[in-house]
Amino acid sequence: MKLYVIGLGPGDPAQITPKAMAAIAQSDVIAGYTVYIALINQWIENKKILSTPMKQEIDRCRMAIEEAVKGKTVSMVCSGDAGVYGMAGLIYELSAAYPPIEIEVIPGVTAACSGAAVLGAPLMHDFAVISLSDLLTPWTRIEERLHSAARADFVICLYNPSSKKRSDYLEKACRIIMEHQSPNTVCGYVKHIGREGQTSMILSLKELATAQTDMFTTVYIGNSQTKVVEGKMVTPRGYRT
């Protein structure tokens, strides 16, 4: 009957909004990737759990939609915000093939924002969010976006900077950005934002090119004005101060 698509934020339960918690509490069924379900384990006893491993997003969404069609209240949970590389779009696209259900997206704190808060204030001016995953997007398109964003002096936030199969993608991205920005551009990254083992680092673009990152890392490349202030990565609000 009703399907909530919920962003849980960075992972720390104190950063899940009351609106998201209320929707979860009302739900009969909770769907999501195993790791995200684990984050809210203590609040979902006695609920039906539809948990599927990574990369089975389409199956997971169909299962959730089918439960809602059957009359259940369902929460599909995502990390960060459900609308930024999350499940919101896929739910809408797939639901068109089923009898109508009510869908509500409940936004959360996306990694761009939660990671930025750890580093300081890197996103204070115009920014571009780019995923380096080429599973669904041609790499040439990703390269074009990196060139465009760096040339126009956007702060750049990278999701999915690398994985085992794509171990050199972050380096390739940094080399592209260095065609337009100084190798000394202030950059940063945060691993496991809001979770156990959170680590962060502020470094130059040249150093970032050889940094070790993974799928759970969010990367920030400053604009030409970004600086280090008292150990934090800070982008000024504009070009006139």
Added chain:
Amino acid sequence: MKLYVIGLGPGDPAQITPKAMAAIAQSDVIAGYTVYIALINQWIENKKILSTPMKQEIDRCRMAIEEAVKGKTVSMVCSGDAGVYGMAGLIYELSAAYPPIEIEVIPGVTAACSGAAVLGAPLMHDFAVISLSDLLTPWTRIEERLHSAARADFVICLYNPSSKKRSDYLEKACRIIMEHQSPNTVCGYVKHIGREGQTSMILSLKELATAQTDMFTTVYIGNSQTKVVEGKMVTPRGYRT
């Protein structure tokens, strides 16, 4: 002693994170723009309030820092996320001139995400966030960013699309984007997200050019793949499906 810079989310109290609420509860002093202070009025009785009107951000930040230097626990509250066109960067920059204080940024749900949830799922793929305010950024730089983002097929989210003095800026932006994207590109906007009087609209890029927006409107311009699904604005996850 400690200064929290807090993102309150879209304005609906149910979208303020427990972490933000806990910091506010612990604080002796609450600083912020009058409208944002009003959002949390019920939780800040018996606290000192430092409220300043719009455009006095620098004074507001200095007052908050000075209270923290005096040993108080202070919360500087912003709407949305404190790190996206909020006060986080200014607080870091200005605090460098004072004796050291502890600063913590507590992220919130930024308008890009909360507005997206109202429209459907417009930000499901790479996106660029651009403010059309030229108070601190030369308009030529803003134009360059609009060209770059549209040419590289980013979804574009516009903050501050217009004001009384800049009543034709959104139209100018749409004309620039139409040099690279179809006039039929799916667009949307949301006014007063999460507050009384919230309204939203899905329309074409050509129609958006003459739409009436204000400083409290967040605007979304789809990429070449964005479509309307069951009345919602939805960007697919990629180019291969």
